Amino acid sequence: MTLGRRRSLWALALxxxxxxxxxxxxxxxxxxxxxxxxxxxxxxxxxxxAMVADFNRSPRGVRIEVTRGPFETEAVSxxxxxxxxxxxxxxxxxxxxxxxxxxxxAAGWLQPLDPWLGPEALAxxxxxxxxxxxxxxxxxxxxxxxxxxxxxxxxxxxxxPPRTPDELVTRSRQLQGQGRVPWGYLWQGRQYEGLSCVxxxxxxxxxxxxxxxxxxxxxxxxxxxxxAAGWLxxxxxxGITPEAVANYAEPQSLQSFRxxxxxxxxxxxxxWQELQGEGSAVAGKVGITTMVAEPGLPxxxxxxxxxxxxxxxxxxxxxxxxxxxxxxxxxxxRQLVRDWGYTPTxxxxxxxxxLVKLRPQLPxxxxxxxxxxxxxxxxxYAQLSDILQRELSAVITGGESAGPAxxxxxxxxxxxxxxxxxxxxx
Amino acid sequence: MRLRALLLMxxxxxxxxxxxxxxMLEYAWLSLHAQSVFTGLxxxxxxxxxxxxxxxxxxxxxxxxxxxxFAGVSVGLELVLGLGIALLLHQxxxxxxxxxxLSLLPWALPNTVMALGWRWIFDDPNGPINALLGGLGLAxxxxxxxxxxxxxxTVVADVWKxxxxxxxxxxxxxxxxxxxxxxxxxxxxxxxWQALRRITLPLLRPYIFIVLLFRLAxxxxxxxxxxxxxxxxxxxxxxxxxxxxxxxxxxxxDFGYSATVMxxxxxxxxxxxxxxxxxxRGQEVRS
Numbered sequence: 001m002t003l004g005r006r007r008s009l010w011a012l013a014l015x016x017x018x019x020x021x022x023x024x025x026x027x028x029x030x031x032x033x034x035x036x037x038x039x040x041x042x043x044x045x046x047x048x049x050a051m052v053a054d055f056n057r058s059p060r061g062v063r064i065e066v067t068r069g070p071f072e073t074e075a076v077s078x079x080x081x082x083x084x085x086x087x088x089x090x091x092x093x094x095x096x097x098x099x100x101x102x103x104x105x106a107a108g109w110l111q112p113l114d115p116w117l118g119p120e121a122l123a124x125x126x127x128x129x130x131x132x133x134x135x136x137x138x139x140x141x142x143x144x145x146x147x148x149x150x151x152x153x154x155x156x157x158x159x160x161p162p163r164t165p166d167e168l169v170t171r172s173r174q175l176q177g178q179g180r181v182p183w184g185y186l187w188q189g190r191q192y193e194g195l196s197c198v199x200x201x202x203x204x205x206x207x208x209x210x211x212x213x214x215x216x217x218x219x220x221x222x223x224x225x226x227x228a229a230g231w232l233x234x235x236x237x238x239g240i241t242p243e244a245v246a247n248y249a250e251p252q253s254l255q256s257f258r259x260x261x262x263x264x265x266x267x268x269x270x271x272w273q274e275l276q277g278e279g280s281a282v283a284g285k286v287g288i289t290t291m292v293a294e295p296g297l298p299x300x301x302x303x304x305x306x307x308x309x310x311x312x313x314x315x316x317x318x319x320x321x322x323x324x325x326x327x328x329x330x331x332x333x334r335q336l337v338r339d340w341g342y343t344p345t346x347x348x349x350x351x352x353x354x355l356v357k358l359r360p361q362l363p364x365x366x367x368x369x370x371x372x373x374x375x376x377x378x379x380x381y382a383q384l385s386d387i388l389q390r391e392l393s394a395v396i397t398g399g400e401s402a403g404p405a406x407x408x409x410x411x412x413x414x415x416x417x418x419x420x421x422x423x424x425x426x
Numbered sequence: 427m428r429l430r431a432l433l434l435m436x437x438x439x440x441x442x443x444x445x446x447x448x449x450m451l452e453y454a455w456l457s458l459h460a461q462s463v464f465t466g467l468x469x470x471x472x473x474x475x476x477x478x479x480x481x482x483x484x485x486x487x488x489x490x491x492x493x494x495x496f497a498g499v500s501v502g503l504e505l506v507l508g509l510g511i512a513l514l515l516h517q518x519x520x521x522x523x524x525x526x527x528l529s530l531l532p533w534a535l536p537n538t539v540m541a542l543g544w545r546w547i548f549d550d551p552n553g554p555i556n557a558l559l560g561g562l563g564l565a566x567x568x569x570x571x572x573x574x575x576x577x578x579x580t581v582v583a584d585v586w587k588x589x590x591x592x593x594x595x596x597x598x599x600x601x602x603x604x605x606x607x608x609x610x611x612x613x614x615x616x617x618x619w620q621a622l623r624r625i626t627l628p629l630l631r632p633y634i635f636i637v638l639l640f641r642l643a644x645x646x647x648x649x650x651x652x653x654x655x656x657x658x659x660x661x662x663x664x665x666x667x668x669x670x671x672x673x674x675x676x677x678x679x680d681f682g683y684s685a686t687v688m689x690x691x692x693x694x695x696x697x698x699x700x701x702x703x704x705x706x707r708g709q710e711v712r713s
Contacts, residue, residue: 074677077676077677078676081676081679082676103463103679106463106464106466107463107467107679108467189571190657190659190660191657191658191659191661191662192657242550242551242568243550243568243571243572244550244551244568244570245571246568246571246572246659246660247550247568247570247656247659247660252549379463379464379679380463380464380678382677382678383677383680386677386678389659390485390661390662393659393660393661393662394573394660394661394662397571397572397573397660399661400661419479420464
């Protein structure tokens with residue numbers, strides 16, 4: 001009965017294999033690496049993909065799983081908030097925009113990082129990148145990439161960039177008059193967060209600010225706010241900026257400048273790569289500097305940066321901190337600068353000769369970072385910014401004049417903060 | 427007998443209670459509380475403070491007006507165009523089947539994709555409409571950058587998208603009308619125009635009513651089209667109530683007030699529907 005014997009042999013082998021599997025299973029389970037889940041906006045998930053793969057190849061008992069979020073900043077926030085509202089968030093780390101920190105911390109969604117990273121965690125960063133991470137004495141976020149608002153100018157049309165608002169207007173008029181460019185200056189005027197960023201730089205240039213502090217007074221109520229809003233409207237009404245700017249976000253303004261349609265552009269560091277790339281009419285003809293300001297006043301650059309926060313519900317905070325340290329470390333940042341052209345936050349990298357050779361704009365970006373200004377660090381920031389955007393949009397489209405619009409924005413902001421103060425006290 | 431009827435209705439009623447009444451009650455409760463990022467997302471009872479704020483909130487009323495304008499104009503246009511298309515598709519002609527399927531395409535497209543497409547079409551100065559205007563030697567128009575034009579852009583996109591749906595429902599209605607009515611009417615010497623007014627429209631009334639109810643409810647709650655096409659701008663001139671409620675909940679993390687905005691919108695919708703129900707429906711077909 002060879003057939004029967006063979007069959008029983010098979011059964012024996014199968015039984016043995018099963019027993020072995022059962023015996024080894026707990027062992028394998030114990031050795032299974034802890035998975036740290038990270039939510040990042042799509043561009044950063046792509047940029048860190050190689051690093052994450054490297055990390056996962058080395059045997060450390062920790063595995064990174066990246067969720068590739070949407071492209072648009074606010075859409076990422078919506079996704080994160082939806083999951084956080086449901087209680088147990090599926091993520092351990094979140095790559096956050098600088099403006100979310102106060103809101104997320106106040107909602108109780110974040111764990112302070114000081115116990116893990118110590119009080120000196122921000123010391124190796126350039127001063128500009130340190131802002132916006134520490135709120136009420138606690139560290140909520142460790143920045144990975146810096147971002148600052150810059151003024152791009154055409155080196156083929158002028159010797160040096162304008163330094164005051166008036167110079168920018170005169171230079172634009174001249175160049176437009178000579179028929180060398182259809183437009184003078186392009187920026188982001190759509191009713192969205194970018195408009196607040198544009199305004200923040202200009203209002204500093206006019207000697208004001210966007211403070212919401214009771215002590216300092218409401219920044220939007222001061223004359224500089226009306227002057228800044230009025231100047232933005234003037235750009236449109238004088239034809240230095242196209243009317244369509246009221247619907248421009250970053251891509252529209254960048255594309256137009258890239259086709260050589262304007263003398264100046266307000267954008268972020270990433271635009272540099274785009275403007276030097278193939279198909280750009282202005283490749284090799286672009287310089288960067290900080291925003292214009294009235295004589296004697298500081299040139300400001302809106303700080304926008306991305307950094308990691310540890311979510312309060314994380315089941316593996318220790319492993320998550322290991323991941324956070326690795327991803328924000330010098331090796332990781334160097335790779336992001338080298339391969340993707342992002343701006344680092346670690347001071348040492350701005351002086352790294354190899355990197356500076358590859359990315360000659362780094363010293364200029366560091367200068368801009370030294371001029372960085374932050375948007376108000378309030379849990380109610382999103383609403384404060386919404387109030388400002390609404391009024392600015394009305395000014396730019398000519399529906400309202402600058403003075404009353406900024407007064408209204410100041411009034412609404414004050415009302416919001418007072419009401420929230422009452423709620424918080426209740 | 428009554429008990430039996432109630433028992434038979436119970437599953438449906440329970441379902442309605444679970445998916446409709448319960449969330450509504452939850453919202454009503456929320457609207458009497460402050461639950462925002464400033465309270466650490468804990469609900470704090472505030473009485474009618476949210477409702478007081480709603481009554482004095484110029485933005486709510488502006489958005490309510492804009493939402494009504496959007497819904498009224500776009501549903502009106504859709505009804506007229508939809509009826510025209512339905513009448514055309516009801517006729518017998520070669521290739522009708524193909525055109526019927528093709529005309530449904532806009533309706534099959536996801537709203538966000540459609541809105542993104544229109545955002546490109548209306549682009550200034552690179553969109554095809556402006557290219558056409560430029561080619562004709564006319565000035566280009568900042569469709570999405572001007573508060574006067576942007577709301578018209580939203581209406582155009584909505585009409586393009588939902589007219590097929592209206593046409594489909596009305597076409598179904600047209601096919602329910604017996605053909606011999608028209609034959610008899612023609613024998614009596616009635617003109618086609620009279621036939622439209624005396625037979626088609628009166629018999630189509632219940633269908634028009636359904637279309638109005640569906641479309642108005644949908645258009646008054648418009649969100650995705652606006653969010654993608656204009657983001658509510660410029661100067662909040664295209665913001666709808668649903669966008670405002672979303673901003674309050676997801677961006678500002680102010681759930682108490684967001685619930686109040688939603689309920690306020692619901693009450694307006696309820697009032698609108700009640701007005702519609704008062705309209706004569708002409709359901710009965712006299713035989």
